[in-house]
Amino acid sequence: MNPEISHLYDALDKVMGYIYPNELELQWSILIVMYPYVTGLVAGAFILASLERVFNVESVRPTYRLSLLAALSFLLVAPLPLNMHLGHPERGFEIFLTPNTTSAMAMFGFVYAWYLMAVLLVEVWLEYRPQIVGWSRTEPRPLVRGFYKILTLGVTDLTPGALHLDDVVGKTITVIGLPSAVLLHGYVGFIFGSVKANPWWSTPLMPVIFLFSAMASGIAAVMLLYMFLSWTRGVRIDMRCLDTVAKFLLTAIIVAFTLETLETIQKAYEAEEHFDILALLVEGELHFSMVFVQIFLGSVTPVVLLGLAQIFELPEASRKSLYAVSGVLSLIGIFAMRWNVVIGGQFFSKSLRGFTTYKLHLIGREGLLAALGVLVLAFLILAALLRLLPPWEPEHAPAGAGGGGGART
Secondary structure: OOHHHHHHHHHHHOOOOOOOHHHOEOOOOHHHHHHHHHHHHHHHHHHHHHHHHOOOOHHHHHHHHHHHHHHHHHHHHOOHHHHHHHOOHHHOOHHHHOOOOOOHHHHHHHHHHHHHHHHHHHHHHHHHHHHHHHHHHHOOOHHHHHHHHHHOOOOOOOOHHHHHHHHHHHHHHHHHHHHHHHHHHHHHHHHHHOOOOOOOOOOOOHHHHHHHHHHHHHHHHHHHHHHHHHHHHOOOOOHHHHHHHHHHHHHHHHHHHHHHHHHHHHHHHHOOOOHHHHHHHHHOOOHHHHHHHHHHHHHHHHHHHHHHHHHOOOOHHHHHHHHHHHHHHHHHHHHHHHHHHHOHHHOEOOOOOOEOEOOOOOOOOOOHHHHHHHHHHHHHHHHHHHHHOOOOOOOOOOOOOOOOOOOOO
């Protein structure tokens, strides 16, 4: 039997009721799951950085530079899942040549370019400029010294007035970048929320849910990175910083989980014609990924663990363990949430009478390895940035870095 016909019969065996012929295969794969997940890490990491720069939360200062570099690393790979899913990545630049203001996906290109070029790159450069100037003068390796000299962009003034101007401009950029980060990820939720043909996605709460879950994922990722890098470098963790970051993580998880619960309660109370198929979906195909992974492991458990760390005066070692477990579980739970929205939202047919199927392949353009490759690439970029622009400066800034390496007063 023809393999395609055999696959068709296998899909039909899982159908309950009837579906339209073009719904036998899901159109959006794990790459589209990875896309909002990665952009969420960007938004969450930048929002954590803005706590110190905009809202003067000095206790999170040790994670400021790390948050910027993490946001930049994930932002650089954010469009890759879309390009890999659509094919012909070389055509991506055409959205800038022939802009379509009525397309939310096309407008993402402009939001992305603005956020990358005008916000993150400028803020990272301003933050590191004193060190870059110092490295361009003292780095013993000629090629690396030349690279840092290029990064100075010819601006080598390290007088107090110049450093103060850097600080003022940097803070202004952060203030502008904060709503940009919200727009970057809020628009992802808008795309799903505006698909009115799908009752799973069509809710005005979708952008807000995506935004707060993004905050949780980005904060959790930076917290884990900070703990890991401190451990690998043999440096003592700033517990005041870690406790504060954990509090913000707890707040973001609670708000995101509350919004998701409110949305579910509203759908159950309204009980429109699509509610029966959604209930069957949650009880069947999505029971494990939603009830166990997303809700229990990814939301309830981190809230309990982080809450215990806040309520009781636990030793540092115990708090570190609770924070690490909570961070990992929250990242898993938020990925499960993205999976349930993207994949789960395609599991039921437009007829509301049957279920479609999705088989996650290991290899291929839209396979599991391709999706994992996006995350691996982001961490490789982050490793390179950590090598070139150490986030634990200015404590060990090289001579000539300009008196304290540009630490803000």
